[in-house]
Amino acid sequence: MLQRSQFNYFVKREDGILGYNARTGIFALLSDHIAGTLQSSDPIKSVKSEKELTNMGFLHNGDEIDQIISIFEDERHQASRVSLTILPTLACNFSCDYCFQGDHSHGQFMSPNTQEASLRYVRSLLEEEGRSTFDCTWFGGEPLLAKETVINMSRQLNALAENLGLPCPDMKIITNGTLLTPSTSKDLSEVGVSFAQISFDSLVFKGKHKRGVMDVNGDPSIILKNIIDANKYLTIRVRINVSTENLSEVPEIISYLGKYGIENIYAERVFAHENEFASNDDSGCTVGSCGDCRSEDVSRIKESSSLSRADYASFEKEHFLENISDNPVKFKDLVKKLVPKKHFCGATLGNMHVIDPAGFISRCWHSAGSPAEAMANVHKLHLSDNASDIARRWREFTPFAYPACHDCKVLPLCMGGCSHPRVFMNAAEPPCDSIKHHIQFCVDQVGSAIDLRLQNSANTSEKATGAK
Numbered sequence: 001m002l003q004r005s006q007f008n009y010f011v012k013r014e015d016g017i018l019g020y021n022a023r024t025g026i027f028a029l030l031s032d033h034i035a036g037t038l039q040s041s042d043p044i045k046s047v048k049s050e051k052e053l054t055n056m057g058f059l060h061n062g063d064e065i066d067q068i069i070s071i072f073e074d075e076r077h078q079a080s081r082v083s084l085t086i087l088p089t090l091a092c093n094f095s096c097d098y099c100f101q102g103d104h105s106h107g108q109f110m111s112p113n114t115q116e117a118s119l120r121y122v123r124s125l126l127e128e129e130g131r132s133t134f135d136c137t138w139f140g141g142e143p144l145l146a147k148e149t150v151i152n153m154s155r156q157l158n159a160l161a162e163n164l165g166l167p168c169p170d171m172k173i174i175t176n177g178t179l180l181t182p183s184t185s186k187d188l189s190e191v192g193v194s195f196a197q198i199s200f201d202s203l204v205f206k207g208k209h210k211r212g213v214m215d216v217n218g219d220p221s222i223i224l225k226n227i228i229d230a231n232k233y234l235t236i237r238v239r240i241n242v243s244t245e246n247l248s249e250v251p252e253i254i255s256y257l258g259k260y261g262i263e264n265i266y267a268e269r270v271f272a273h274e275n276e277f278a279s280n281d282d283s284g285c286t287v288g289s290c291g292d293c294r295s296e297d298v299s300r301i302k303e304s305s306s307l308s309r310a311d312y313a314s315f316e317k318e319h320f321l322e323n324i325s326d327n328p329v330k331f332k333d334l335v336k337k338l339v340p341k342k343h344f345c346g347a348t349l350g351n352m353h354v355i356d357p358a359g360f361i362s363r364c365w366h367s368a369g370s371p372a373e374a375m376a377n378v379h380k381l382h383l384s385d386n387a388s389d390i391a392r393r394w395r396e397f398t399p400f401a402y403p404a405c406h407d408c409k410v411l412p413l414c415m416g417g418c419s420h421p422r423v424f425m426n427a428a429e430p431p432c433d434s435i436k437h438h439i440q441f442c443v444d445q446v447g448s449a450i451d452l453r454l455q456n457s458a459n460t461s462e463k464a465t466g467a468k
């Protein structure tokens with residue numbers, strides 16, 4: 001039976017009504033007749049351009065959630081790309097109170113033995129049938145505390161690619177930037193690391209605790225100085241970790257970065273302890289979220305400076321989504337929010353392999369350093385990582401089993417959010433992406449800015465026009 005999509009949104013413009021469908025990501029200028037039909041709740045008897053409207057997702061026959069589920073499942077069987085995240089160390093020269101990895105002071109470094117075993121594991125992955133590309137993210141701890149490991153293993157990954165006739169991997173690094181000197185940036189770029197993500201969480205740099213953009217004299221901090229120099233060798237993306245503590249500083253942080261030409265900036269909400277997910281079950285708990293135990297972690301949870309998801313969404317709207325038509329970087333980020341996803345991240349996709357300094361292999365960045373959440377270890381490759389109970393949990397995880405997600409109006413844009421709290425903590429609350437709170441605003445912004453002149457010239461009076 002022909003039905004309206006639950007993912008339709010509409011924008012009023014001078015030239016008519018623009019429709020957007022979140023399952024297909026298509027914007028289309030609609031005739032009055034079609035817009036009226038799509039917005040009405042009367043049964044649909046017949047509609048002009050039915051085929052086009054169905055192809056664009058505004059109408060559907062059968063169950064449209066089934067179509068989303070089959071894309072999600074099909075993608076799990078795409079074996080072509082392997083995504084690696086390697087943590088050469090869990091040690092860090094900073095001590096951020098919100099870090100989900102907790103205390104870094106005794107962080108382990110990856111031994112030469114584990115490096116070799118990790119490369120053997122990567123080789124075995126790449127030799128599987130159908131592999132054509134791979135990428136690697138260097139993560140930690142602070143990966144540049146183990147710079148030699150990053151450089152040597154990057155070289156060996158390139159050699160492995162050449163040996164197997166594959167393109168060299170895309171490589172990036174997530175670093176706090178304090179050790180990203182010009183010579184280190186150059187060394188990284190020479191071994192193929194082309195991108196660095198660096199986070200700030202404060203206006204003023206304070207010892208090991210606050211990653212500020214300026215020092216106490218108002219000059220660029222060591223991190224910002226490094227970014228300015230690293231720009232010659234690497235593509236830099238700056239992330240601002242937003243919490244209740246620094247909320248009021250963020251506009252000044254952005255404007256200070258702008259003075260030095262740093263505009264590739266985005267924000268993320270700090271949620272170190274996943275405490276807002278209100279776990280139903282503390283078995284397998286790694287962070288004490290049930291609140292029943294008396295560990296130090298629980299005190300930290302109670303003092304957490306995490307913003308609520310709704311508050312973060314309001315912040316994001318005000319500082320990153322409003323009045324951005326003349327800012328191409330921010331506008332591109334806004335458009336990306338409206339592009340449908342197949343999976344929220346590589347953990348559910350099944351192509352992500354996170355290798356920690358002890359050689360434990362897991363699916364998720366949050367599981368690094370936690371053997372209980374690992375699928376296998378590179379030193380015991382005779383045990384297939386895919387056969388473990390943890391691998392099975394990830395393989396069988398589906399956000400569609402949760403009624404909140406199944407019925408959600410932004411499901412194709414969020415795809416169930418970060419699944420770690422559901423996979424390991426039986427979280428009761430959905431980990432909603434901020435798009436849930438401002439979908440209509442985003443559609444209005446993009447819909448008002450889309451130039452449909454080209455499409456309109458080929459338009460007929462009744463046909464909807466795709467403008468993906």
Ligand code: SF4
Pocket residue numbers: 344345346347348363364365366417418419420
């Ligand atoms: S499940 Fe969540 S924490 Fe884990 S990799 Fe995905 S987004 Fe990150």
Ligand code: SF4
Pocket residue numbers: 404405406408409410411414415416417430431432433436
């Ligand atoms: S996590 Fe929240 S926003 Fe995402 S699909 Fe589920 S209910 Fe929707």
